[in-house]
Amino acid sequence: MIAELARPEIDDLLRAQVVARLGCHAGGETYVVPVFYAYDGEALYVATREGRKVDMLRENPAVVAEVDEYDDDTGSWRSAIVRGRYEELGGADAERGLALLREAFARRRPGREPRRPPPGQAPPVVFRVVVDEATGRAVRR
Amino acid sequence: MIAELARPEIDDLLRAQVVARLGCHAGGETYVVPVFYAYDGEALYVATREGRKVDMLRENPAVVAEVDEYDDDTGSWRSAIVRGRYEELGGADAERGLALLREAFARRRPGREPRRPPPGQAPPVVFRVVVDEATGRAVRR
Numbered sequence: 001m002i003a004e005l006a007r008p009e010i011d012d013l014l015r016a017q018v019v020a021r022l023g024c025h026a027g028g029e030t031y032v033v034p035v036f037y038a039y040d041g042e043a044l045y046v047a048t049r050e051g052r053k054v055d056m057l058r059e060n061p062a063v064v065a066e067v068d069e070y071d072d073d074t075g076s077w078r079s080a081i082v083r084g085r086y087e088e089l090g091g092a093d094a095e096r097g098l099a100l101l102r103e104a105f106a107r108r109r110p111g112r113e114p115r116r117p118p119p120g121q122a123p124p125v126v127f128r129v130v131v132d133e134a135t136g137r138a139v140r141r
Numbered sequence: 142m143i144a145e146l147a148r149p150e151i152d153d154l155l156r157a158q159v160v161a162r163l164g165c166h167a168g169g170e171t172y173v174v175p176v177f178y179a180y181d182g183e184a185l186y187v188a189t190r191e192g193r194k195v196d197m198l199r200e201n202p203a204v205v206a207e208v209d210e211y212d213d214d215t216g217s218w219r220s221a222i223v224r225g226r227y228e229e230l231g232g233a234d235a236e237r238g239l240a241l242l243r244e245a246f247a248r249r250r251p252g253r254e255p256r257r258p259p260p261g262q263a264p265p266v267v268f269r270v271v272v273d274e275a276t277g278r279a280v281r282r
Contacts, residue, residue, distance in 0.1 A: 021164075021173055023172070023173035024171065030205050034207060034209045062171065064172060064173045066175060072249065077175075
């Protein structure tokens with residue numbers, strides 16, 4: 001039986017995972033793309049490069065973010081769908097986003113350092129998706 | 142370094158995984174939702190229930206399907222984005238779709254039987270997403 005998740009359970013899932021699939025729509029086209037994220041209880045933080053995803057999000061900042069989790073042994077799963085708005089970050093806000101991402105990365109892969117970008121590479125585009133609405137579902141077996 | 146995947150590598154990923162995130166857009170709204178699927182080399186097959194996702198896909202059959210895979214130990218990942226069209230199946234085509242899903246499920250969770258739907262439940266909506274275009278990326282570490 002599928003159960004609806006309450007907000008604290010959705011928050012728990014968003015903190016436990018590090019990969020979200022962002023859905024965006026611009027120029028008559030829908031796009032779904034996986035990103036690494038960090039969650040601080042209010043927004044998902046993402047660092048990426050200039051490209052199609054960023055172009056589309058700048059054109060239409062309405063974002064859907066999907067996060068899910070499966071247990072192959074039991075068949076249990078939980079998933080969340082978040083609606084929010086693309087907000088590009090600069091200065092101290094971008095630095096805080098990058099720090100949150102480093103923390104999330106360290107929790108997920110203890111003892112491993114995130115890779116530094118190669119020298120000379122353009123700085124990342126840092127943005128957040130502020131959670132306006134969140135729904136979640138789960139099946140426990 | 143991010144590498145582009147050739148179609149055989151994308152096919153390999155689509156066959157290895159069983160969860161896709163479908164992106165659709167209708168009534169001014171974008172939606173991303175996880176589904177279990179089976180892949181036969183040409184299309185992704187899905188069985189679901191009547192609901193928002195099916196309503197939206199009937200209204201606008203343009204679908205994006207995203208599949209990804211992460212290795213927490215190495216940090217390697219690969220992902221594919223498929224563009225296709227929603228095609229609802231009936232009769233023998235729907236039966237074949239359900240058989241492909243049972244096979245995919247058995248490969249993924251050997252020795253376990255898929256759960257039978259409770260008696261009296263409406264039959265599932267079976268559909269496929271025929272792959273019109275597929276792109277993939279990978280980082281190997």
